[in-house]
Amino acid sequence: MLGCLSVIIPVWNEIDHLRPLLETLSKHKQIEIIIADGGSTDGTAELASEYGQVVSSKRGRASQMNKGAEAATGKILWFLHADSKIEDHMAQSICFTMEDSNILGGGFSIQFDDSSFLLKMIAVGSNIRARFFHIYFGDQAFFVRKSVFDEMGGFPKVSLMEDWLISKKMKKRGKLQHLRGPIYASARRFKKNGIIRTFVTMQLIKILFVLGVSTATLERVYQRERL
Template identity: 30%
Template sequence: MSGDRPFFSVIIPTLNEERYLPKLLKCLEGQLDRSFEVVVVDGKSEDKTVEKAQGLEVIISEKRNVSWQRNLGAKRARGKYLVFLDADVEVPANYLSEIHHYLLVNKDCRVMTTWMRPDSNNDSDKAMVLLMNLIVEVAKMAEKPVVGGYNIVIRKSVFENVGGFNPKIKIGEDYDLISRLAKVGETMQILRRVRATLSLRRYRHEGTLTYLRQAAVGTLSFWLKGPITRELFDYPMGGEIYRSRRKSGKGKLVASVKKYLTRLNGWLQI
């Protein structure tokens, strides 16, 4: 999408994402900032994902591993900054332009993310994503930075200096990356005036309690014990897993959690 050397390289790891990838690509086509390229790294999808990315640079990965795929994309990338987005994320038209402006004004910023918004207007969904945003903020203040791998911007030279993502990590490869960056003095900045849209398909598929439990267990395990190199719970990659019947989410406890999230949303007046 840019003939000369681009400022950004948008790297998208995929596996059976024919339903979601086109939405993200349409968002990227509408970007106000045109200094970017798109690199899709596919893990040998069994659907039409690669076909949906026709006309773009597509790398076929021999391994179905999100870290491995992101690293492959980074190696091929020509941009000064790498933008890692998951296939089910959507971004507004000013996403790259706002980030570009921020980086030009704040020349010492080499790692950043943005706040997120949910993919629905449901109050409990809005509260869930708000909590995620606040956790990122609080973790940064506590000098225990966390960030979602679905929305990371990092200078390519910095990414290479720390060795990129660790493919051996089962869960929390994004936490591990940002932790290693912090250890070498890189401070993650958070842009709040532009927000990417986070798909809550895993949250809906797994059910509220399972999703919250996995998030808590994964985060605490990383903070207390470091990189997670064994399976704590099933956390598969691939869009096809969300085509199966979703969990009902019934039960008093689930209902009470959702009710709490809805109240939280109203209290904070999102």
């Protein structure tokens, strides 16, 4: 059953955060693990090679995930962040869900690895967006049929918001499934820059994107805030 699944993890200098996820995934011997490295200099690629196939790509989540998808042999692609924490049952949940040929892909409910009330509320908002509007961001463990992904040409070649764009395209093609999970996302970027400041900046980027501001401009905002 799990032989259907290829996991793709885009990384760049994630030596301090990657091993726990790889350890969990490696328990499932049938899962194909592909690490798409964007030019790490801290030993990330060397660590990753102990657990799966490492492919090199120019830096950028969309580019890296597309490169990883090119190397994948599974019928289902599962995209994970390097610092995600997953439960053992989640891979099997995806494969069982995707036995329904009407389902093209989906994602999971999210929780943060921090007990802050503000972060809990942010997670609630993300889960409402995913469950009712089927817009999945990267930390919600997006999965998709490889055939559908290839037909769409992969992630759009943009510097950010690629997950929003591909979710919108997939919604027009068919059904997306929200799985409860949850997947545990790292709160490190919120802790680094402050929860409220980080949240406000992220929402601003989304609003500007909807209003038609170019992704190149949004990338400068993103980098200035170092999210």
